[in-house]
Every structure is written in structure tokens, then in C-alpha cells.
Amino acid sequence: MPPPPRLDFPAFPFTPYPIQSEFMSFLYAALSSGPRALALLESPTGTGKTLSIICSALQWLVDHREAAGRGHPDQENGSATVAGGGAGDDDEPDWMRDFTPLLPKPENRKKTKPHPARRQEPRNAKDSEKSEGIGGNDSEEEFLLVEYDSDDEEGTRRQSGKRAHCGGGSSSESEDDEGEEDEAEVTPKVYFTSRTHSQLSQFVGELKKTQFSAKLRMVCLGSRMNLCINNDVRKLGSANRINERCLELQKNKKSSKIKVDGDNQKARQAKISCQCPMLRKRSLQKEFRSEVSANGALDIEDLAQIGKKIGTCPYYGVRDMVPAADLVVLPYQSLLLKSARESLGLNLKNSVIIIDEAHNLADSLTSMYNSKVTCPQLRAALSHLEAYLDRFQNVLGAGNRRYIQTLIVLTRSFQRVLMSGEDGSCAVTSVTVNNFLFSLDIDNINIVKLCQYLKESNIIHKVSGYANKLIITQDGASNLNHQQQHDEGSTISSFQAVANFLRSLLNSNVDGRIIVARQKPGGQPEDAYLKFIMLCPEKIFSEVTEDAHAVVMAGGTLQPIEETRLRLFPSLSTSDVKFFSCNHIVPAESILPIAVTRGPSGMEFDFSFGSRRSPAMIEELGRFLCNIVTIVPDGVVMFFTSYEYEKQVYDAWTASGTISKISKKKCVFREPKNSVNVEGILNKYKEAIQSCSEHSQGTGVNGALLLAVVGGKISEGINFSDGMGRCVLMVGLPYPSPDDVELMETIKHIGNHSSSSTVGDNNSLSSQYDHECTVEPGFDTLRRCGKSGREHYENLCMKAVNQSIGRAIRHVNDYAAMLLVDSRYSSTSSSRSLSCPAEKLPQWIKRRLTCGKNYGEVHRLLLQFFKINKQMH
Ligand code: SF4
Structure with a gap:
């Protein structure tokens, strides 16, 4: 029942x-x-x-x-x-x-999996390899690999640990030995995931308003970028570098050699201590867990503070609290990426999984499984592998030598395929995984075993570490700073990119495609790359x-x-x-969406690709905006379809004096391309609005105008509540560029997928995937793909519109006008062969949408709207 x-x-x-x-x-x-x-x-x-x-x-x-x-x-x-x-x-x-x-x-007790560090330390070193054959150069011993034999099942098992870290671990790994029982796994749990850390913090803030904050056990998982408290690692800056350095530290655990009896062989038994000082004392990790448990709901900043205060790593500290938690709050990657789930030891069985901000979930899922390696990265990885083999080949065992040689062969092949476009042949092609392997004549290589080797052998850190040493020695720059050593094209990033790309070759033909972007004559080496794009979000x-x-x-x-x-x-x-689907909480009178079809001089607004650059169209838009800024109080945000178009319009308006006219009513700001500067511009925009509302008398200026770009920083994640956005204008329809190769592959896949599932003919689908194709010009692809593919293209456009205009209404007492400036917004499905964009607006906007047949009508509606709302609020 x-x-x-x-x-x-x-x-x-x-x-x-x-x-x-x-x-x-x-x-x-x-x-x-x-x-x-x-x-x-x-x-x-x-x-x-x-x-x-x-x-x-x-x-x-x-x-x-x-x-x-x-x-x-x-x-x-x-x-x-x-x-x-x-x-x-x-x-x-x-x-x-x-x-x-x-x-x-x-x-009945259900134990969580023990930390792998509690298991035996991986593989016994071949002592003969370790002590001889490297020319007595002890300082290079650290770069040696232990012998590897992929057919050694036992060895493989020992190395394939989950939740691999040395924090909170057993007596063998920390300096203070204490025994501790594993915590019981609590099920079912609720997992709440969202895109960004700020959204997770917002969730925790709301949780604190409820009784559940004190009654349920909650843990918030964050990234190393947000939770690492080791200053030497933090100062590396980027998330990638911090992750790599932390893992490197843990792979370089200090261990003392202890001979142990038992299985009749010499062994390197662990008395291991992690190289990160924030993980050495297990008692501190315990103290951390107690303090976190005692404090109820805590967000990532709170956890970082507690970690700093106690002097222990909060990143690993919270991971240890997952089994006993009722509610786990975590970023997308940690829940949706299989390898991350496994590393965290998450048990989703019988749990409730809540995915917030799920409007682009399919694309978010596929992008997590994409992998890209550029030509410079291939070049760097190849030279590091060759240098490593050159130096150590006499002391490496047969297994390691074989795998390193295989890696060199593959990396050379990848490089070759990217260079083959220098004669001017087609720069970008897409190909199936199988055809890619066949065309490079590498289909006989066992990629599964190779990937296993990459995962288990520590080759990436050894080769990269040795390459770093060479860089320092060769430059004679032992004082080379960390920044340089771990630059974006750094040793480890390059090798990691190659390894990720190799892993993606394990996918089947129907899972995704490989984009081969060759270097164009006169182009930059960075423009040449190989990329696997995942096309099957349903599988993930x-x-x-x-x-x-x-x-x-x-x-x-x-x-x-x-x-x-x-x-x-x-x-x-x-x-x-x-x-x-629920209606908006704001009353209907608080929003005014209008499809604006004509400007003040009666010219039809058409910002489609062919006509948007016309000087007459740009000037008509300027005249329209000059009028709007006199009617709308406080803040106005105007969205353009691209940075390039925004610049063209701004330059034209500057030359024609339109910007000067607008400046008499609103301070004008522009969204910077560089995201670092966005916050500063936003603060100035807000200050301008606030100062106008406080002392507007006499100046004539009644607020500010912000020129922004769809898909930029401002269109997602920034709130324009109350006076910050009394009117949002969307100029044109922001269709994605048909030159986007990956998007076109996705569209083809969706079109084929839906038609093949409709007719039940999977053979037709796979046959389409079985030959290499040159990526067609985008419009051709759109014409030829199935209906669902075209739908997807239009949906992307309207999702971007909805994201942008939705910024203006953020709470029940808010009010704003939304002007959709383009005659295509007024089209009905009966009047055009293409779909009707306004049909894809959210219900709460669509219900109120009015078509402004001429400028006079738009003007009248706006005056009325702001008059009524000024009285009401
Ligand atoms: S163990 Fe923790 S504190 Fe140490 S480097 Fe890794 S994330 Fe940073």
C-alpha cells in the first residue's frame, strides 16, 4: 500500500x-x-x-x-x-x-571499503632495479618505476584502490597511530548536486533555515581548489595544478624500508607518511570530523575555516564523513562522473538524487566525458617520454619498457595525423573511434591494458617529475618558480591530456566521435588538436x-x-x-514581456545573420534605446548575441553620437570579455544606479545601462533584481554558430538517433557512423539533419534567451519589463515555416507576452507599466 x-x-x-x-x-x-x-x-x-x-x-x-x-x-x-x-x-x-x-x-554490519592505504602498499620494488644501473645517481632513483606486469592479476588488484588518499587513514599511514572503526554506511541518503560552489553554499544557507540543519547529518563536498589549505599547493592557482600537485604529493609518500617476514620475500612494507603536512596527523582529522558534526550544516567556506583552525585537510576530512551522512551536498562532477563517484566511494543504491540547475544536464554530462589533446601537448609528452626512456631503459623491467615504447608510438601517430593538414587539405574532420585507430594503423594495440598501466603504474608522475628535473637542470635555473614548472603546457598536464584522450578511445563507435583539427597553413600549433566528444548522455x-x-x-x-x-x-x-511546472510567484502585473517588431521610425527589426550588420538597422536600434532609457527607471540590461556584434554596435553608436545621447540619461557600461574584470564593472554599474536613485535631481541621469552578451558571465549566474534590472532587452535570436563542429556533430547525432529510434532501425545509425566525414558547413548539416536535430538547435537559442531575461525577476516583490527586440519573436507557427521562438519561452512569460506592432504601442505599455508598479511598490 x-x-x-x-x-x-x-x-x-x-x-x-x-x-x-x-x-x-x-x-x-x-x-x-x-x-x-x-x-x-x-x-x-x-x-x-x-x-x-x-x-x-x-x-x-x-x-x-x-x-x-x-x-x-x-x-x-x-x-x-x-x-x-x-x-x-x-x-x-x-x-x-x-x-x-x-x-x-x-x-550485519556493512563496512565501508577500507582506504586503499590500509591495504598493502602497491607492488614490491625490484631491488635490483632500484639499487643498480642508474649510474649511482641516487637523486634520480625517485623517478624509477617499480616493475609492472599487467598479467599479474594479484598485483593489479592490489593497486586498484578506491578513495585513494592518505588522509584519515590507518595507523600505517599517519604519524600518530590509533585504531578506529569504520563508520556505518547510512542508507538511504539524499544527494543534492548543483553546478557551482556558490549554488551549493546557497543550498546550505537555505538548509540552515530549517530544523533539518540540526537534526540530520550533512556533509558538503568541495573541490581541492576550494578546500585545500596547504599554501604551497594553493599558490599554484588553477584547479588543475592544485589537483595534480596534491595527487603528486600523495604518490610520493615517504616510506621507510622494513624487511618483513611472511611470504618469503623482501618487501617494502609501509610506514608511510603523506608528503602533505595537512594529512599527517590522524588525530587532527578525527578532531575535524567531531567539530564538523557538532556544528550542523556547514558550507565549503565554513569547512575550510575549520580545517585551517585545526591544521588538517578539510578536503579529505569531509570525504571520510560521507558514509555516515544523511544528506550529501556535492558539485556535479563528483556525482555525475563515474571515476569521481568511485574515487569518493559514493553508494547511490536506494538513494534520492536531486540534480539542481538541470536545464542543460545532457550537455553537462557529455562535456564531462570529452577529452582534448593539443599539438603542443603531444609534442611535450613525446619529448618527455623519449627522455625518460633514454635515461632509464637499462634499469627498467621489460613491462615498463614495452608500455613506454607503446606510448611513444601512439603519441607520434597522433602528432603525425595533426601535421598532415599542412598541405592545405581540410582542417577539421570527424571520425569514429574505430576508423581513427585503423587510419593510424594502431588498431592492434591493446588500449585497455595501456590505460590500466597508466592508472596503476604512476608513470605520469614519474615521467613528468623527471622532465621537470631536466628543465631545471638544463636551464640552470634551480630557482625556476613553481608557476613556470607547472605552466598550462606543463609536463604533467601534457601527459595527462594524452592519457585522457587514450582513455576516450575505449568508447565504442556510437558513443562519440573524434574531431581531428589539423593545423592550417600559417595557423598556430595550439589550433591543431584531437578531441573526443561524447554524444550519448543517456548512457552516462x-x-x-x-x-x-x-x-x-x-x-x-x-x-x-x-x-x-x-x-x-x-x-x-x-x-x-x-x-x-509551477507558475511564477510574482503577480502577472509585475512583468511586461513585449515582442518589439519595429523601431521608432517604423523600420522592421530583423537581427538575423544577413541583416543585423546593416548600418540602418544599428541606427534604428540606437534610436529605440535612446527612447527606452528615458522611460525606464534605474538599471537597463541589453543583451547582444556576441561580443563581436556588441562591439560593432557600440562603435557605430559612438561614431553617430548615440552613446552621448544615452549617457545623458544613463551611465553606460559594457561587459568585459575577460571574466576577471566582470565583478568590477558590475560593482560600478550598481553604484551608478544607487547614486542616481539617491541624488538624481538636477543631473538628469536616472540610472545605468549595461551592454552584455548572451553566453557571457553576466547572462548566467548574475542577478539583476529590483533596480539593477528594471528592463532587460534581448537583441535578436542568439542561435549558436553553425561553424561549431562539435555542436553540429551533436545535432547530427540527435537527428539520427531520434529518426532511427522512431523507425527502429539501428543499422542505419551505425552505418552512418562507419565512415569518416568532413564536417560540412553548419547550415548544410542543419538542413540535412533530422527534425529533432533542428529542434535542438532552436532550443539552444531559446534556452539562452530564457536564461538571460530571467535574470530580472528574482523575488515576489520584484518587477521588470522584458523586451524581445526582433520581429521573429512575434511570428506564429502559421506565419513562418520555421518554428515560433516565442513558443519556447517559459509559461509565466509566454502567458503575458504582448506583440508591440509599432513603437508607439511599446512606448505606451512601458509608461503604463512603470507608473503602476511605482505606485504599488
Ligand atoms: S591533502 Fe589537502 S591540504 Fe594537502 S595538498 Fe591535498 S587538498 Fe591540499
Whole structure:
């Protein structure tokens, strides 16, 4: 019998609006319908989506456990519970009385996997190799590889650890020895994932407003970039360098040689200590965990602070707390990338997975599995491998020598294929994995074993370390700073890029394509690259969802649902997916979306590719803006389709005096291309608006204008609430460039995929993948691809529009006008052969959309709108 529906959510800290109650009830019912439930919830920004998710999903978790304690049939799916029954106040659920998870009885106890560092240290070194044959140069011994034999199954097993780190580990790895029981794995859990750290911090902030903050165990996982507290590592700056350095430190654990008896061989037994001082004392990691547990919900900044205060690594500290957590808050990569999940030891079985900001989930999933290696990286990796083999070949065992030679052969082949375009032959081609291997004559190489070797042998760090040493020695620059040694084209980054690309060759023909971008005559070497692009998000998504109790995708707008279904869960029918879309919390009178078709002189606005550069069109747009800035108070944000077009318009307006005219009413700012400068410009824009609202009398200036670009920093993630954005203008339709090779491959795949699944003919699909093709000019591809492919192209455009204009309304008392400046926004499906873009606006905007047939009508509507809202607010 299904559990009863829930209509009240006591954890919600305010009286919920009706749409919030509906949202919570829907989500609760969806979770109750598990296992294998899939729900999509669409709720515009500012409607309290995050708080609603917290209060509904965590309430479900609590009720579910309570029901399990009472033997509710809903629990009969084999999931374990956090707390057993106990005596006490019957009004309180068991989990509230005793929040600390009870360890299961010994015979039933489910142990987490031990840290690999607690296992035996990998592979015994061949002492003969170690001590002889490197010319007595002890300083180079550290670069030697231990012998490797891929057929040694036992050895392989020993090396393939998960959650590999030396933090919080056993007595063998830390300086202070203490025994400790592993914590019990608590299931089911709720996993909440979002794109950025700031979104995760926002989630934690909302969680703190509820009783669940103190009642449930939560951990927030962050990246090393955000949580590393080793200053020597932090100063490397980029996320890649920090990750690499941290892993390097751990691969270079100090170990003392101890002879051990037992299996009749000499062995290097570990008394290992990590080279990062922040992980040496296990007692500090324990103290860290206690302090975090005692403080309730903590975000990444809080965790970093506690780590610094105690002097222990918070990155690894929180990882150790995952098994006992009820709620795990983590970035996309950590949950959606298989290797990251495995490294963290995440157990998704029977859990609830909530994916926020899921509007571009399919593309986010595929981009995580893409890999790219450039020509300079191949050149660097090749020279480092050759130098390494040259130096150590006499002391390396046969296994290592063979694999290094194979790596050299492959890297040379990759380089050759990129150079073959220098004669002016086609610069960019796309090819299947098999054809790529055949064309390079490397199809006889066992890539599986090679990748295993790369993973297990520590070759990347050894070769890169030796290359770094050579760089220092050759330059005579022992004081070469870290920055130079770990530059973007650094030794380790180059080798890592080659290794990642090799790994992608394990994919099948239908999973993705390889883009071969050869160097054009006179072009830069960096322009030549090999890239694997993943085309099958459904395959990746199914690995995440297969064992989960329920998966929830949430976002401001998730439309079009059919495309999402097709790309992420094509085996489900639309009726299998639970979809909820709620109206915006703001009253209808608070928004004014208008499709602006004509300018003040009556000229039709057409910003399509062929006409947008016309000087007459640009001047008409300028006249329109000059009028708008006199009517709209405070901030106006105008979005252009590209930086290049924004510059062309700005330059033309400067020359014609339009910018001077606008400056009499608004201070003018432009979005910088360099993201580092965005914050400074935004602050100036805000200050200008604030100072105008405080002392506008006499100056005539009534706010500020910001010229921004769709797809830039400002169009995503920046809020223009209240006076910061009383009017947002979208100039034209921001279709992606048809020259984007990867996009065209995705479009072809979606078009083929949908038509082949419609007719049930998989052979036609694979035959299309079986030959190399030159990437066609984009418009041809669009004409020839299936309907779903074209739909995808248009959807990308309208998703970008929705993202940009949605920036202006952020809370219930906000109000803003949204001007869609292009006659194509007013087209209906009956009037044009192409689809109607306005149909793809979010419901809450579409319902209010008005078509401004002429400028006079637009002017009148705006005057009326701001007059009414000024009185109301
Ligand atoms: S172990 Fe922690 S503190 Fe040390 S380098 Fe790695 S992330 Fe930084």
C-alpha cells in the first residue's frame, strides 16, 4: 500500500505560498512512488525552489525511516536505516532522539571499503632495479618505476584502490597511530548536486533555515581548489595544478624500508607518511570530523575555516564523513562522473538524487566525458617520454619498457595525423573511434591494458617529475618558480591530456566521435588538436539512475521536456516521467514581456545573420534605446548575441553620437570579455544606479545601462533584481554558430538517433557512423539533419534567451519589463515555416507576452507599466 500523500511540511520556516505547497506535495509523492522514480520539477527563480526541495525531500527521508521502523511496506526494498527503535518519547521519531547512527550488529554490519592505504602498499620494488644501473645517481632513483606486469592479476588488484588518499587513514599511514572503526554506511541518503560552489553554499544557507540543519547529518563536498589549505599547493592557482600537485604529493609518500617476514620475500612494507603536512596527523582529522558534526550544516567556506583552525585537510576530512551522512551536498562532477563517484566511494543504491540547475544536464554530462589533446601537448609528452626512456631503459623491467615504447608510438601517430593538414587539405574532420585507430594503423594495440598501466603504474608522475628535473637542470635555473614548472603546457598536464584522450578511445563507435583539427597553413600549433566528444548522455545518466530510489531534476525551466526525455532517458515514455511546472510567484502585473517588431521610425527589426550588420538597422536600434532609457527607471540590461556584434554596435553608436545621447540619461557600461574584470564593472554599474536613485535631481541621469552578451558571465549566474534590472532587452535570436563542429556533430547525432529510434532501425545509425566525414558547413548539416536535430538547435537559442531575461525577476516583490527586440519573436507557427521562438519561452512569460506592432504601442505599455508598479511598490 503506498504511503499517504503529504500536504503539510512543518519544516518550512514560513507560511508557504500555494505554489510552494503544491511543489512540496508533488515532490513528496514522486519520492514515495520509488523505487526508480523520475521527476522533473520546474520552478522559476525566486519562487523558493531550494527551500521547497529541502523541506519536502528531507521530510520524505524522515518519514521513510520512521515508516521503516514501524515495518511500513514502503521500506521493503532492502535499504538500511539510520536509527533503530528505542525507548523514549513516542512523539519524536527515532532518528530525532538519537541522531548518531547506530552501528549495525557485528554480523550485519556493512563496512565501508577500507582506504586503499590500509591495504598493502602497491607492488614490491625490484631491488635490483632500484639499487643498480642508474649510474649511482641516487637523486634520480625517485623517478624509477617499480616493475609492472599487467598479467599479474594479484598485483593489479592490489593497486586498484578506491578513495585513494592518505588522509584519515590507518595507523600505517599517519604519524600518530590509533585504531578506529569504520563508520556505518547510512542508507538511504539524499544527494543534492548543483553546478557551482556558490549554488551549493546557497543550498546550505537555505538548509540552515530549517530544523533539518540540526537534526540530520550533512556533509558538503568541495573541490581541492576550494578546500585545500596547504599554501604551497594553493599558490599554484588553477584547479588543475592544485589537483595534480596534491595527487603528486600523495604518490610520493615517504616510506621507510622494513624487511618483513611472511611470504618469503623482501618487501617494502609501509610506514608511510603523506608528503602533505595537512594529512599527517590522524588525530587532527578525527578532531575535524567531531567539530564538523557538532556544528550542523556547514558550507565549503565554513569547512575550510575549520580545517585551517585545526591544521588538517578539510578536503579529505569531509570525504571520510560521507558514509555516515544523511544528506550529501556535492558539485556535479563528483556525482555525475563515474571515476569521481568511485574515487569518493559514493553508494547511490536506494538513494534520492536531486540534480539542481538541470536545464542543460545532457550537455553537462557529455562535456564531462570529452577529452582534448593539443599539438603542443603531444609534442611535450613525446619529448618527455623519449627522455625518460633514454635515461632509464637499462634499469627498467621489460613491462615498463614495452608500455613506454607503446606510448611513444601512439603519441607520434597522433602528432603525425595533426601535421598532415599542412598541405592545405581540410582542417577539421570527424571520425569514429574505430576508423581513427585503423587510419593510424594502431588498431592492434591493446588500449585497455595501456590505460590500466597508466592508472596503476604512476608513470605520469614519474615521467613528468623527471622532465621537470631536466628543465631545471638544463636551464640552470634551480630557482625556476613553481608557476613556470607547472605552466598550462606543463609536463604533467601534457601527459595527462594524452592519457585522457587514450582513455576516450575505449568508447565504442556510437558513443562519440573524434574531431581531428589539423593545423592550417600559417595557423598556430595550439589550433591543431584531437578531441573526443561524447554524444550519448543517456548512457552516462543511466549509470547514475540505475540503482537510485528516485532521481529528481529541478530547474528554473526544464522545457522542452521531450528533448530532455529523448537525450537522457529515451527508453521511458513521456507518461513515465513525473513533471511539475509551477507558475511564477510574482503577480502577472509585475512583468511586461513585449515582442518589439519595429523601431521608432517604423523600420522592421530583423537581427538575423544577413541583416543585423546593416548600418540602418544599428541606427534604428540606437534610436529605440535612446527612447527606452528615458522611460525606464534605474538599471537597463541589453543583451547582444556576441561580443563581436556588441562591439560593432557600440562603435557605430559612438561614431553617430548615440552613446552621448544615452549617457545623458544613463551611465553606460559594457561587459568585459575577460571574466576577471566582470565583478568590477558590475560593482560600478550598481553604484551608478544607487547614486542616481539617491541624488538624481538636477543631473538628469536616472540610472545605468549595461551592454552584455548572451553566453557571457553576466547572462548566467548574475542577478539583476529590483533596480539593477528594471528592463532587460534581448537583441535578436542568439542561435549558436553553425561553424561549431562539435555542436553540429551533436545535432547530427540527435537527428539520427531520434529518426532511427522512431523507425527502429539501428543499422542505419551505425552505418552512418562507419565512415569518416568532413564536417560540412553548419547550415548544410542543419538542413540535412533530422527534425529533432533542428529542434535542438532552436532550443539552444531559446534556452539562452530564457536564461538571460530571467535574470530580472528574482523575488515576489520584484518587477521588470522584458523586451524581445526582433520581429521573429512575434511570428506564429502559421506565419513562418520555421518554428515560433516565442513558443519556447517559459509559461509565466509566454502567458503575458504582448506583440508591440509599432513603437508607439511599446512606448505606451512601458509608461503604463512603470507608473503602476511605482505606485504599488
Ligand atoms: S591533502 Fe589537502 S591540504 Fe594537502 S595538498 Fe591535498 S587538498 Fe591540499
